[in-house]
Amino acid sequence: MSRRAGSALIAAFGLTLAGYEREAVPVSTASSRATPVPEASAAPLPEPVESPSPSASAEPSGIAGITYQPQDDCAKAPGWPAFRKSLVSAVRARDGAALAALASPDVTLDYGGGSGVGELQKRLADPDRQLWAELDALLPLGCAVEGGLAAMPWVFWNVPDDADSYTAMIVTGSDVPLRDGPKGKELGNVGWFIVNIDPMAYQPDAKTTPVTLDNGDRGWVETAKLRSLLDYRLIAEPKDDGWQITAFIAGD
Template sequence: MSGRASSALIAALWLLLAGCEREAVPVPAISASAASVGKSSALPSPEPLSSPSPVASGETVGLAGIRYAPRDDCAAAPGWPAFRKALVSAIRARDGAALAALASPDITLDYGGGSGIEELQKRLADPERQLWAELGAILPLGCAVEGGLAAMPWVFWNVPDDVDSYSAMVVTGDDVALLDSPKGKDKGNVGWFIVNIDPMDYNPDARFTPARLDNGDKGWVETAKLRSLLDYRLIAEPKNGKWQITAFIAGD
């Protein structure tokens, strides 16, 4: 064998062996700690749509969201239990005088200057405004405290800063399905999720409304279960040793 042929054969054998060695090098497994670091810097992976696990409020859940189930953060505030009891009694009895007694004389009623006890009683008596129904709808939605003030519903002061309140709605109820079409297949539970809707196409009289989750998943939700984040809220604050309603207002 010539020197050139011998050199070529040796080179070929060396490349073959080198290739085998490279293929035989094991890929190191990712440690549990490294995996957890990776997850903390990225969005959480959604669980399967078919089996969202029940979780407490504020935890990430199966379909791509966080539950905003009502809480009562006001119960421990001095004087609040007695105030709430009187509020519930007035609303259930639709007693305008009793509700007015719980309100501040300068209670704010809209962003156009509407205010005061007299205007409150006038609006309560107007059947077209349906304010008693609005008040009743607020009662089971919890209460939040911020800066010494109380807000009902609870979600009003617990919405993330990056949520567009004009197109966002909270799904009220523990067990509400996201459907793949109106009356279609159940994709998973979106109870107490905040979902996005197209406000230009929203029809409160429709049976179902198209909605989008934060991760891009889309579906249909029963319209009756949707509540705008800008819907009516009641704000109260302690004045002269007792709680008073200082605003009952909707919009922004």
């Protein structure tokens, strides 16, 4: 998903949250927001770092590229720290009622018309959907602010315009090796890189996946470390009585 496409979602997730019509909005590319990757926290559900706008850098491993380490651009937004604390508490407790209390009454859940707090609670209780696990995965991935709205993960509104949302994935983690084969030698670190896969050959249950870097280099990465740019995201909007989840959605 490109930053341009992410920006267009601001209109779709506005006060009406209706239609999800997308318009091209000219914005700058995300390349200027890339950041060097620090060591990941050992604590469970680590907080994303709060930092100024990042810049491109070459990894010490010798693989040059742009990294998209999660940032917390929402941290200073009025009311956000309390909202995030309540969100984390609800997710860790698997408390559907508490999570529903943080959501807008017409919270959007899919592009087919699924919405509402009742439906949200129903889906949270469905073990086949594994939505609690999806929320767990979102919590350490930062938060971006654009047009007054907040989006988790941070990368959702911070990817290059030319990224193909159907083939691009972000490598989650600070220290993820690129190898020259499924069990080959390490070529370098591609933690928090955006890489491309062949969607026709992609097997989510495989231990490793072949990927292509922006510079054309190829290698293999642990499949569990790959996250689609079209995976679940949470959109929140400030209301008179605090932040509310206005969408929890995946796909495009």
